[in-house]
Amino acid sequence: MSTRSKVSDSQLLLRTLAEFRYELRQFLHFSERAAAAAGLQPQQHQLLLQVAGAPEREVVTIAYAAERLSLRHHSVVELVNRSEREGLLTRTVDMRDRRRAILKLTRMGELVLGRLAGDHARELKEMAPRLAKALKRIGMSAQDPAGSKTR
Amino acid sequence: MSTRSKVSDSQLLLRTLAEFRYELRQFLHFSERAAAAAGLQPQQHQLLLQVAGAPEREVVTIAYAAERLSLRHHSVVELVNRSEREGLLTRTVDMRDRRRAILKLTRMGELVLGRLAGDHARELKEMAPRLAKALKRIGMSAQDPAGSKTR
DNA sequence: AGCTTCTATATCGTGTAACGATATATATAT
DNA sequence: ATATATATATCGTTACACGATATAGAAGCT
Numbered sequence: 321m322s323t324r325s326k327v328s329d330s331q332l333l334l335r336t337l338a339e340f341r342y343e344l345r346q347f348l349h350f351s352e353r354a355a356a357a358a359g360l361q362p363q364q365h366q367l368l369l370q371v372a373g374a375p376e377r378e379v380v381t382i383a384y385a386a387e388r389l390s391l392r393h394h395s396v397v398e399l400v401n402r403s404e405r406e407g408l409l410t411r412t413v414d415m416r417d418r419r420r421a422i423l424k425l426t427r428m429g430e431l432v433l434g435r436l437a438g439d440h441a442r443e444l445k446e447m448a449p450r451l452a453k454a455l456k457r458i459g460m461s462a463q464d465p466a467g468s469k470t471r
Numbered sequence: 472m473s474t475r476s477k478v479s480d481s482q483l484l485l486r487t488l489a490e491f492r493y494e495l496r497q498f499l500h501f502s503e504r505a506a507a508a509a510g511l512q513p514q515q516h517q518l519l520l521q522v523a524g525a526p527e528r529e530v531v532t533i534a535y536a537a538e539r540l541s542l543r544h545h546s547v548v549e550l551v552n553r554s555e556r557e558g559l560l561t562r563t564v565d566m567r568d569r570r571r572a573i574l575k576l577t578r579m580g581e582l583v584l585g586r587l588a589g590d591h592a593r594e595l596k597e598m599a600p601r602l603a604k605a606l607k608r609i610g611m612s613a614q615d616p617a618g619s620k621t622r
Numbered sequence: 623a624g625c626t627t628c629t630a631t632a633t634c635g636t637g638t639a640a641c642g643a644t645a646t647a648t649a650t651a652t
Numbered sequence: 653a654t655a656t657a658t659a660t661a662t663c664g665t666t667a668c669a670c671g672a673t674a675t676a677g678a679a680g681c682t
Contacts, residue, residue: 327527333588338524340595341517342539344495349541363668366492373489376478382631388493390500395669397632402667419630419677437484441609444491448606455599458592514639533660546640548661553639570648570659 333458340454347447354439358432363389364403367396368433371409371423381420408432484609491605498598505590509583514540515554518547519584522560522574530565531574559583 327335355365370388374380382400386393400423403409408429414420425433478486506516521539525531533551537544551574554560559580565571576584 330585330588331524333592334520334524334584335526336524337588337591338520338539341520345517345539345541361667366496369485369489369492373485373487375486383629388489388496390496391668392670393631394633394671398668401632417630417678421631433485434481437481437488440488441484444488444606444609448610452603452606455595455603458595459599512638534658543641544659545642545661549639552661568649568659572660 336454336457340451340458343447343451343454347443347451350443351440354436354443358436360408360432360436361402363399364406364408365433365436367399367403368408368425368429369437372425372430372433379414379420380423381414382423383420385423403429487605487608491602491609494598494602494605498594498602501594502591505587505594509587511559511583511587512553514550515557515559516584516587518550518554519559519576519580520588523576523581523584530571532565532571533574534571536574554580 351365352362355362358365360368366389367385370385371380374384374388378384382396383393385391385400386396389396391399400409400411400421404411407426409423409425411421411423414422502516503513506513509516511519517540518536521536522531525535525539529535533547534544536542536551537547540547542550551560551562551572555562558577560574560576562572562574565573
């Protein structure tokens with residue numbers, strides 16, 4: 321069915337995955353550098369983004385941020401500690417449930433994040449096609465229905 | 472032109488970016504867990520993938536891996552040290568240029584990577600639509616040509 | 623009310639991975 | 653032969669994520 325090629329199916333999948341991760345790393349690396357240039361650590365940037373980018377109905381607590389960042393809640397506690405200390409966000413006790421801490425960006429946090437968001441939008445617009453292409457290729461190369469006979 | 476909405480343009484961009492990063496983190500988290508389940512550290516997995524997934528013409532050296540992983544070469548040296556110690560890959564001196572180390576997977580490395588590749592292909596196939604959608608939205612929301620009047 | 627259990631956040635100690643600065647070996651150019 | 657460039661390696665430091673554990677408040681039960 322498929323045209324003959326020099327490389328095996330499994331080689332093809334590896335190459336495709338490698339290419340996808342390469343593109344991804346390039347984006348993430350860009351993002352890390354952009355955050356650093358703005359005086360943030362990459363994770364602080366991600367925290368601010370998830371806090372400020374939450375839908376309005378959400379109560380933005382530590383647990384919410386942890387879920388959005390795929391982190392354990394106590395990792396976020398530490399991230400919030402650092403970020404609060406640096407004046408990027410505030411933590412206030414929720415009056416309706418005093419166990420909870422509600423997170424909110426400071427003016428400064430908003431400013432920094434705003435600039436980063438613009439930079440990221442521009443960069444992503446540029447690399448979106450390559451990422452999308454790599455994604456599509458994976459969908460195609462993972463075609464074989466029964467567990468592949470790879471070796 | 473655009474239909475009226477409750478949220479500002481900048482809020483919309485933040486939400487879109489937050490959603491994209493959320494999807495991305497979910498994938499990366501899946502990948503981290505898959506690697507750990509296979510007995511690898513996430514970066515070892517990435518190293519093996521870039522080594523085994525390189526086009527045939529490439530001489531896979533430390534420097535090549537560093538570029539593909541967006542890491543400094545000495546970070547890769549350490550990664551290779553660990554991986555070699557664990558029998559995942561071999562490092563042999565290039566005879567044509569004895570400064571260079573040539574990287575190659577061991578049989579065991581190939582086996583482990585092969586399994587991970589299959590898992591990733593399946594997972595990516597499933598989340599590709601959501602990622603692609605988020606990507607597309609960013610392209611659209613980053614529409615405004617002159618530097619936005621955000622803030 | 624008191625008691626238990628659950629949930630949300632916080633603290634402590636540990637391991638890992640990335641980095642900058644620096645060193646060494648080999649290759650290349652003059 | 654000497655200088656310069658390139659590839660890899662070593663060392664010390666820092667940040668960040670985690671597991672284990674602790675504390676405070678909320679919710680449910682009798």
